[in-house]
Amino acid sequence: MPSFPETGPDYLPGVAPLPLDPEWWRGAVIYQIYPRSYQDSDGDGIGDLAGIAERLPHIARLGADAIWISPFFTSPMKDFGYDVSDYCDVDPMFGTLADFDRVIAVAHGLGLRVMIDLVLSHTSDRHPWFVESRASRDNPRADWYVWADPRPDGTPPNNWLSIFGGSAWQWHPGREQYYLHNFLTSQPDLNLHEPAVQDALLDVARFWLRRGVDGFRLDTINFYFADKYLRDNPSLPKELRNDSIAPGVNPYNHQLHLFSKNQPENLAFLRHFRAELVPYGAAAVGEVGDAQRGLEIMAEYTSGGDKVQMCYPFELLQPTRATAGLMAQAFDRLGRAAPDAWPCWSYSNHDTVRHVTRWGLTDAAARAYTTLLMCLRGSVCLYQGEELGLPEAELAFEDLQDPYGIAFWPEFKGRDGARTPMVWEASNQAGGFTTAKPWLPVPAGHLPLAASAQEGDGGSMLEHYRRALAFRQRHPALRIGAQSPMMAAGDMIEFLRIGGGEQVFVAANLGEGTIRAVLPLGDWRVAGQGLGVDVPAGATEVTLGPWQVCLLAKEG
Known part of the structure; x- marks a missing residue:
């Protein structure tokens, strides 16, 4: 088990952290904020950090222990911040580092921990690291990304597929090689087999820890390493295919991703990452993107007390409703994989259809699932707006922003339906989110569910969530x-x-x-x-x- 060093953590001057508590994450309720859609403070129709600071009292009153902020780093926004071009700065659309420091100060003043989203498996193709890497085969960062020669016939080096469709390999004429991209072609995968890459990513974590963050949500944690021999993935029988985002529309799930992710080298890196967290009492929750072995991988990554503290699997993010039988099966699998593994359960997030719509829940059903979620062993992630009972938004094709949705329309309508702005007020068309035209439309059906309309109504979904979170908080058996x-x-x-x-x-x-x-x-x-x-x-x-x-x- 990691132990605290004798010297204290190295915070920047002026940072006011919460008291060190290495176990704060255990049983915590973490509220996910999608910054583009939470609150616009400057009238450009896009949410920002100053808007988050303004609305933090809502989260504190809900009873959450922490917030997780989706990426706000400098980015060309091809994948809305999950394509990072500078890990250590704020994109101007979201504000400045000073605005982020304000979020930390306000959150800590309210007793809320702050987690931020780190995307360590890949960068934007505009990141200076990639710009240098693609310039030649012999520059200092030439091996910082996964490059490979073509097969003799010029085709990609193996059969790996991209989650966003097509081959996971993109040809670069300057190097006369392919580079790996598990996501968009503009999101090249880093080569963590290179020690210098690991060191650079750990430096990123140190930068934000010194600014006072209490932890990280680690995007696509099981994609950090690819097989060093670049072996082909085997095919996956049809009856075993599963996809929590776009069922049936993406051939990505025709493969068993044995070599393109889930590599054993990841365990050593996660131990190094955990060591950086220890002095700060910080925690990490990893996103395990694997439809076949998510629970087992989560158990591997969170057991033993020397890797990440928790991971959230996709078992409760599936299109199929979490019936009593399916939930019991999930916990049985988890217990057999590693009794000390620590899950972080979630019904909804920015990548999935909101669970009220996905599972076709009535108001009574949604309340029952909320109560049950607060009783499960593990930690909990809530996605902004679910405390209001927001259903998935129905958007026209011309309103879509999500590249995944645009690529697979009309069979899959994308992720924008879960990303529409938070509704604070029922009195105006933008729901109190902005004074301008919002970057995604606010559905008229969301307005009656605005926070202001539910405030103080004992029968509302918002008040039900408050009661459920308070119940969890009162009972240590439910938290730990x-x-x-x-x-x-x-x-x-x-x-x-x-x-x-x-x-x-x-x-x-x-x-x-x-x-x-x-x-x-x-x-x-x-x-x-x-x-x-x-x-x-x-x-x-x-x-x-x-x-x-x-x-x-x-x-x-």
């Missing part, structure tokens, strides 16, 4: 405790959380029928006011109607 094996029978799921001197019993009906749950023996009391059903004292079983939850607690 162990979890019994999940039992699933039809639409019912039940389990115990044990830790912090207490036990919490959870039973949920994830369906439209009526079920009876047998209650555990002992001196239990009803918990979670406003979240679960009432249970008479001494009852041995309880009837759960559609989408109802039973929550009990006791000491021990």
Whole structure:
């Protein structure tokens, strides 16, 4: 296990960090902010860092422990910030480093930790590192990216595919070689087999840690290394194909990505990365992009206490609704892979259709899933707007900005439907997000769900989220405790959380029928006011109607 050094962390002068707590992340609720769409402060129709600082009290009142801010670094915005051209500066559309420092100061003043999104597997093709690398085969950064000679017939060196469609290799006439891009052609993959590349990326982490960040969300964490021999990926049988973003439209999922990602060399790099976090009490959550082995890879990356603290897999981000059976299977797989692995569960994010729409949830169903999420072992990521119950936005083709959506239209409508602006006020067409035309339209159907319209309404989705987060906060068993094996029978799921001197019993009906749950023996009391059903004292079983939850607690 990492230990704290005798010397303190090296913060920049004037930085006011929160008290060091190396375990702050365990069981934390992390609120994801997509900066383009959270709050516009300067009237250009695009959200920015100053706008985030303005709206942080909303997140603090929700009861979150931390925020995760999607990329705001200097970028040509071909993939909206996930194509970085300068890791250590703020893109002018989002403000300045001083604005970022203000976000840190305001967040810490509210007791919120701040995590930022680091994209370490690839850069923009406009990054100075790539500009130098592509100039020749013998310059100091010639090997900083994954370059390869063509096959004798001029075709790419192997069969690897890009997530954005087509070959993962792009020809560069200057070097007479191909470079690897797992995403857009304008996002060349870094070569982390080169020690200098690893050192440069660790320097990036140090830069932001010194500015006061409390951790990182690591984009595509399992893509950091490619097979050094560039071997072909094997094909994947049709019945095993899965895709949480665009089912059926992308041949990327016709392969088992045995060599293009998930390489064993990643473990040593993650240990080096974890060592940089230790002096600051910082944490990292990795995005594991793998439809077949996500839970097992997550277990590998988070077990042992010497790599990243947590990862979030895609099991609850799938198009198929997380039924009682599927959720129990996921936890069983995770437990068998590594009992000490620490997941970070999420239903929605900026890359997936919002879960209310994706799973076709009624209001009652959405509430049940929210309550259940707050009871699961692990940490939690909430995506902006889900606390308002926002559905996926329906956009016209001419309104799309997402290159993925444009490429696969009309079979896949892209990710913009989950990225439309946050709605704060119901009184104007832009939802209080901006005084200008927003970069993506605000759906008229979102306006009645604005934060101002739900504030103080005990029956609103916003107030339900506040109650659910407060329930998790009150019960240490839910934040840090162990979890019994999940039992699933039809639409019912039940389990115990044990830790912090207490036990919490959870039973949920994830369906439209009526079920009876047998209650555990002992001196239990009803918990979670406003979240679960009432249970008479001494009852041995309880009837759960559609989408109802039973929550009990006791000491021990």
